[in-house]
Amino acid sequence: MKILFITTGSQATYYAAAPLATAARNAGHHVMLAAHEPWVETAEAIGLPTFCFTVDPIRHFMRISNPGKGLRFPRELGDEEMFGQGRGFAKMGLAGVESLLELAKDWTPDVVVGSSQSYAAMLLAAHLKVPYVRHIEYLGIPLTGIDPGAEEELRPEMERLGVDGLLKPDLLLDSTPPSLRPSHDPAAQPMRWIPSNPQRRLERWMYTRPEGRRRVVITSGFRSLMFRDPGWSMPLLVKELDKLGAEALIAANPGAVERFGSELGDARVGWIPIDVTAATCDLAVHHGGATTATTLMANGVPQLVIPENPPEFPPNYHREAIAKAITDFGAGKTLWPQAQEPDKAPGEVIAAACRELLEDPSYTERTQFLAKEISTLPTPAEIVPKLEALV
Numbered sequence: 001m002k003i004l005f006i007t008t009g010s011q012a013t014y015y016a017a018a019p020l021a022t023a024a025r026n027a028g029h030h031v032m033l034a035a036h037e038p039w040v041e042t043a044e045a046i047g048l049p050t051f052c053f054t055v056d057p058i059r060h061f062m063r064i065s066n067p068g069k070g071l072r073f074p075r076e077l078g079d080e081e082m083f084g085q086g087r088g089f090a091k092m093g094l095a096g097v098e099s100l101l102e103l104a105k106d107w108t109p110d111v112v113v114g115s116s117q118s119y120a121a122m123l124l125a126a127h128l129k130v131p132y133v134r135h136i137e138y139l140g141i142p143l144t145g146i147d148p149g150a151e152e153e154l155r156p157e158m159e160r161l162g163v164d165g166l167l168k169p170d171l172l173l174d175s176t177p178p179s180l181r182p183s184h185d186p187a188a189q190p191m192r193w194i195p196s197n198p199q200r201r202l203e204r205w206m207y208t209r210p211e212g213r214r215r216v217v218i219t220s221g222f223r224s225l226m227f228r229d230p231g232w233s234m235p236l237l238v239k240e241l242d243k244l245g246a247e248a249l250i251a252a253n254p255g256a257v258e259r260f261g262s263e264l265g266d267a268r269v270g271w272i273p274i275d276v277t278a279a280t281c282d283l284a285v286h287h288g289g290a291t292t293a294t295t296l297m298a299n300g301v302p303q304l305v306i307p308e309n310p311p312e313f314p315p316n317y318h319r320e321a322i323a324k325a326i327t328d329f330g331a332g333k334t335l336w337p338q339a340q341e342p343d344k345a346p347g348e349v350i351a352a353a354c355r356e357l358l359e360d361p362s363y364t365e366r367t368q369f370l371a372k373e374i375s376t377l378p379t380p381a382e383i384v385p386k387l388e389a390l391v
Helices: 011-026 040-045 079-106 119-128 143-160 234-243 254-264 274-280 290-298 317-329 346-359 361-375 380-388
Strands: 002-006 030-036 050-054 111-115 132-136 171-174 214-219 246-251 268-270 283-286 303-305 332-334
Touching: 002 011, 002 079, 002 119, 011 030, 011 040, 011 111, 011 290, 011 380, 030 040, 030 079, 040 050, 050 079, 079 119, 079 143, 111 119, 119 132, 119 143, 171 380, 214 234, 214 274, 214 346, 234 246, 234 254, 234 346, 274 290, 283 290, 283 346, 290 303, 290 317, 290 361, 303 317, 303 346, 317 332, 332 346, 332 361
Parallel strands: 002 030, 002 111, 030 050, 111 132, 132 171, 214 246, 214 283, 246 268, 283 303, 303 332
Antiparallel strands: none
């Protein structure tokens, strides 16, 4: 059987799609992964045959309102911005479907599996009249937010194909922990979250707990303020964590390592394999990235989520949705340091929140509940027969 996976999104989306695509290939099926620039190299690194379906990046298609200057408190996920994002992803789907149809002339898929934002997958399946699978890769994908905009943008094309509205998937997969899944989302087949990310040679400290100390991992993503603004006082945060008897692991690029130097004491700074190290941690401080958050949930680690972006970037509603879900469930907290306590150094504010999360066992209990729930869900290998049954 030939299965075409069409992925649209950030680097994280490709790693989220990798376990199912790899499981299908391991089951003996012919698998191809369709990617867009600039993530073709990311897709290739997964180890699957890769096809580029559009050379334009997502930002070329996005219509997102200007977030303005300065920091802000979180608000309800913006309907207008989500509608605009849906239209943007739909435009991307329209732009890529022609190259996918050309591919299908030579390599015709029996099943098309699309990421949650890949309307190209839906369009191709409608053209070819083959089963269509939609995969919600992780928590924070607001289908009810982006689909209305996409439906408006794609209405003429769907009418031309004889389809009323967006094509409904023959199978909807969802890797969101059931307890965090929005009640208004359509029914879906749950699938266990399996981490997938770049690997390097491991060192012993990465997979063992420090003796007699708790451990806090800090990771911020390339858009976070944590490493971009000197006022965020990372050295102060590390000192405060040391007072709590906690070792700090800081995921950072080489530039950040060089910049902070000896200011961070005995904190480990550099590449951190979160999929391996999470099992050794008592707390995580991060930016709200989807793969980071779900990997931590799967390992029962409480989370302090700081979803602030620098002013030059638009608000990231996925991160805010992730932070809200974790906080509402009691598995962590959301923090906006500069907005909530502008008179204090962010490092001091973050340290105080870390103290609460480390000392209150309820956060660990709630996130361990999620870990157990995730562990009981069907693995990607167990989902492959459901793909086979569609044909």
